Amino acid sequence: MTRNPLVQVRGLSKRFDVSPPWLNRVIEGKPRQLLQAVSEVDFDIERGQTLALVGESGCGKSTLARLLVGLYAPSQGEVLFEGANLHDTLAQPQGRALRRRMQMIFQDPYASLNPRWRVRDIVAEPLWVHQTVKTQAQCLQRVGELLESVGLNPLDANKFPHQFSGGQRQRISIARALASQPEFLVCDEPTSALDVSVQAQVLNLMLDLQRERGLTYLFISHNLAVVRQVSDQVGVMYLGRLVEMASTETLFSQPRHPYTRMLLDAIPKLRPGSQTRLPVQGEVPNPLSPPSGCAFHPRCPQATDLCRQQRPEMKNFQGIRIACHAVA
């Protein structure tokens, strides 16, 4: 396989300042508090492929997605889009051309569409912003094509978002994301607000669009079954760090990291007794005071003294990347 990564992430970190207000710090002597949302994340996304990131709430998936489209500036590290630093380019005048090439699909199709705009205005906004259309007639025709490509009727353009069901709304947000003809789509939990039968329709649509247009996806989800369906590579995150990264096939047939195994075990199975489930212990710790060493050690069945003291580095191990003392 020739390696031709579209997006490269190098040592990416994001800290948020969640300190109490200045006055409280002075009077009550409270310290500054920094929340490390994403720490030293490295990965590449190959052109035309899908990288999925999974993890529980608060593990930094969505922060990472926002870093990748330039909605947040990184605290450390960099994102390279076709080899050029993304955040530097976006700050320059020619940044708009780059922004056209990456779009985002959000989780909640009820919150991500303006309820007072007609669908044609929603889908047309990127067209006007990026000046890909010149006239109103051109614009309407393009909106019609886009709606058709996501399985909606061009006549739907005159309706308002509230006239659509959740699945149809998510199709509208996909149409809007496709309007600027992007190459890279960041999908932040695109189906978790949808029912299973609707989810199947939206996932199939996303796979079809990827095949037709050669799109590259970063797919963020907490649902491992969905991830298995759509992705080529999977990265598992825990408390802001990548703990395991492998091809989808390998990750599901041979999960190595204890956290990955725990996540897979936790999914309720449709077939009973297919596997004895490990009782899952504990909850995700508070990211403001992460545990020492490996952040997973308080919940890990294989934890040793080494895990409590020293943080495992991400290592290449038998074709996958993993950060665990017990495995590699």
Next chain:
Amino acid sequence: MALLEVRNLSVEFPQRRAVLKALDQVSFSIEAGEILGLVGESGAGKSLTGASIIGLLEPPGRISEGQILLGGARIDDLSPEQMRHVRGKRIGAIFQDPLTSLNPLLSVGYQLTQTIQSHLPLSAQQAWQRAVQLLQDTGIPAAAERMTNYPHQFSGGMRQRVVIALALAAEPELIIADEPTTALDVSIQAQIIELLKRLCRQRGAAVMLITHDMGVIAEACDRVGVMYAGRLVEVGAVQQVIHAAHHPYSRGLMASIPSTDVTRERLHQIPGSMPRLTAIPSGCAFHPRCERVSPRCLAERPVLTPSDATLTHHPVACWHPLHANHALSAEDSA
């Protein structure tokens, strides 16, 4: 005798122009100690069924037809005052979002003791001890110290444990759990399902578990009912419904669930979407999306009965039910 019996329950919402029928002739029963699941897409009427049973239908919604019997006695026609004694005492409720079902201004201990004392004749001290015991049973560490904590000091999973403790406070015979794990992470979800199952088994309480997650149903329930457009279309033992559903809708729904065990090129998808309440199709509500549709499906509404004992193993509302070994037709495209 079944613990809960719902007979031909219909719920209507009168609108300015028309009357919306949100539940249409739903009948099922729950035996003592049994866990019955209700699945379906959003808007299918699952939560409304639960709300009707605990008497929390939001006006103008009203029960237009049918009966709800708890332990053989009707509870759908009780006065609000009488219903208050049934709710909490005989029927406990667990809702989706643990943060909104707890009062943020009152400590967890106060909320628990209030609930216990309003249903059981216990002194304040006894109620307090009982509350600590309940929190311990639900697996909250250092339960006695946490009694004075407020809901925001608990994590999502712990909060849901508190809600379960509240629901169990008066030893109800029936628990209505409406999407109890939907707001939680998978690892926490597994813990909560285990807990709910264990506690209800111990106390012999029956559970009606409302969820859209088939995995949760498969793990927890004995029987499951599938709802579509306000109607119950199929009820049967969990493994039968999951692996050999008779109704084409149930079959399509099960096939559209992605799995971690196998990868398919494309997921099975049911064409179209669920009808709005304002435009429920004639006859069988599923007929516009069904691949086995016949003229009879348009004209006559199928009722939930085993039409032919040799064909079906459990009740299904369909004129052309699928056999257990009947495969779904070839993949339908987008």
